[in-house]
Amino acid sequence: MTIYLPIAELxxxxxxxxxxxxxxxxxxGMFGVGGGFLITPLLIFYNIPPAVAxxxxxxxxxxxxVSGALAHFRRGTLDIKLGLVLLVGGLAxxxxxIQIFSMLRRLGQLDLIISLLYVVFLGSVGGLMLWESVNSLxxxxxxxxxxLRKPGQHNWVHRLPFKMRFKRSKLYLSVIPVILLGFAIxxxxxxxGVGGGFxxxxxxxxxxxxxxxxxxxTSLFQIIFVTAFTTVVQATTNFSVDIVLAWLLxxxxxxxxxxxxxxxxxxxxxxLRAGLALLVLGVGIRLGLGLxxxxxxxxxxxxxxxxx
Amino acid sequence: xxSAVLLLVVSLCTAVPAMAQLADPPVTVNEKFSERIDIxxxxxxxxxTSDFSGADITVFGAIEGADELLLATFAYDVVVALxxxxxxxxxxxxxxxxxIWINRHSIRFEPIPASYSMSSTxxxxxxxxxxxxxxxxxxxxxxxxxxxxxVGDGSRLxxxxxxxxxxxxxxxxxxxxxxGVQFISKALFRAAVRLPANIPVGQHExxxxxxxxxxxxxxKVIPLRVVKTGLEQFIYNFAHNYSLAYGLVAVLxxxxxxxxxxIIFRKD
Numbered sequence: 001m002t003i004y005l006p007i008a009e010l011x012x013x014x015x016x017x018x019x020x021x022x023x024x025x026x027x028x029g030m031f032g033v034g035g036g037f038l039i040t041p042l043l044i045f046y047n048i049p050p051a052v053a054x055x056x057x058x059x060x061x062x063x064x065x066v067s068g069a070l071a072h073f074r075r076g077t078l079d080i081k082l083g084l085v086l087l088v089g090g091l092a093x094x095x096x097x098i099q100i101f102s103m104l105r106r107l108g109q110l111d112l113i114i115s116l117l118y119v120v121f122l123g124s125v126g127g128l129m130l131w132e133s134v135n136s137l138x139x140x141x142x143x144x145x146x147x148l149r150k151p152g153q154h155n156w157v158h159r160l161p162f163k164m165r166f167k168r169s170k171l172y173l174s175v176i177p178v179i180l181l182g183f184a185i186x187x188x189x190x191x192x193g194v195g196g197g198f199x200x201x202x203x204x205x206x207x208x209x210x211x212x213x214x215x216x217x218t219s220l221f222q223i224i225f226v227t228a229f230t231t232v233v234q235a236t237t238n239f240s241v242d243i244v245l246a247w248l249l250x251x252x253x254x255x256x257x258x259x260x261x262x263x264x265x266x267x268x269x270x271x272l273r274a275g276l277a278l279l280v281l282g283v284g285i286r287l288g289l290g291l292x293x294x295x296x297x298x299x300x301x302x303x304x305x306x307x308x
Numbered sequence: 309x310x311s312a313v314l315l316l317v318v319s320l321c322t323a324v325p326a327m328a329q330l331a332d333p334p335v336t337v338n339e340k341f342s343e344r345i346d347i348x349x350x351x352x353x354x355x356x357t358s359d360f361s362g363a364d365i366t367v368f369g370a371i372e373g374a375d376e377l378l379l380a381t382f383a384y385d386v387v388v389a390l391x392x393x394x395x396x397x398x399x400x401x402x403x404x405x406x407x408i409w410i411n412r413h414s415i416r417f418e419p420i421p422a423s424y425s426m427s428s429t430x431x432x433x434x435x436x437x438x439x440x441x442x443x444x445x446x447x448x449x450x451x452x453x454x455x456x457x458x459v460g461d462g463s464r465l466x467x468x469x470x471x472x473x474x475x476x477x478x479x480x481x482x483x484x485x486x487x488g489v490q491f492i493s494k495a496l497f498r499a500a501v502r503l504p505a506n507i508p509v510g511q512h513e514x515x516x517x518x519x520x521x522x523x524x525x526x527x528k529v530i531p532l533r534v535v536k537t538g539l540e541q542f543i544y545n546f547a548h549n550y551s552l553a554y555g556l557v558a559v560l561x562x563x564x565x566x567x568x569x570x571i572i573f574r575k576d
Contacts (some may be wrong), residue, residue: 004358006543011361011505059558066566108400112410228559235555239547243558250562254569291408299471303397303422
């Protein structure tokens, strides 16, 4: 059964799109990430124009992060104050990112930069996470206690000025690194169509030493606003948000996520992190091969707004 | 929303006559011959619905004042082509730089038909000579591809043109059926033209060209509009004309979907 996407201007198989949404939803529920880093490459593999894939991916992440953030809010594992500070940087970053996105599109290098960013970020984050989780799996096997956060240990981040107290996170921290982190993720959101949770979560844990319990909820909270902002700006500057495509992905994604969460709860933390690391690395390697291997057709044609 | 759609349809309808007149190009005739060609299609509008997966349209036509004897000896040839709206098109070429494949060179062409589906009584080389075909833009290989701006190293131009035609054919946008035009009675013919699923929306043209003993006789053009319909059209217009509201609706829809999801599947 095919369905015509009014903005992407092509017909797609509705079951392929629903399947993609459900699979990504399942994985995002299991690992507690938004899933944008999976959905955008999948859409591009399925011949959706990259500009549409990125903008629609951002729209889809709004739904999955609303769903996730609400669950964390009920459980009290969401630091709204910290989220708002991150958001200040995030919105500024997203604004800059949209400009970069439009410029790259004019230059014809958008696909390349999107792929390169994915390879670099997925590769490094996946590699680091795998390294960390394999180590903790090994330590767990030796019956040692596993702790990500070492209290009392301070790094250069904690010597910066403009400190602020974050009650829920039990932290007294400079706002500079928080805003900078939000800014960097904001750029990635608009250029890559991702929420940035897969970078935000490790950065908050390892760099800012924020307690793991509030990290996911808080990152989801600020992702809602940055992806919502990105969606609106993409819609007004590039006209590339396909609401039909996004909605199909959301519906399937929200349902898939519920089953993912159930499976995720049965697994141990280290196993989950190792699984997510493998997934992230896998997508990174697949995209990396696409850049390095000789393409079947070295020419490409761009006509009208999005090309094909 | 329903009234908005209705309003849109009404405004489209009122716009049609003016557009058709504008787009109707003059008929080209070779005064040497007395034969005339005329064509007709059952509709002047193809609607892209949500389950659109391509369409076949049949163009009927007649040769007026045809010589019986020449008809019997197949001296008349007809080429029918459906040409899509003309869009500026860029061709890019990837090259390996530092181990990765990136777009290095590009050539931008003057507006070319976004789609081109052609049917003829015989393969084109059997109908007339290449010069004649090229002068009238007939056939995939004869569509004029004029580069704009600086081409730089001009030696690559042929490669870029070939690549453009190859990719357009591979995606189904450029098609040819060398035996797609059939005579159903003495002077009546029928041409089957295939529209691909990825057909661009906009003003298309059905062009019919008559040849007699390899010589051009007459060309007739009628317009054909390809339009999105109903919801698809509404969404597209909404996204382009009220982009801020569209973006906000997209966010609202996502928020609602996410919220409903967390309520329906709430475990406690």
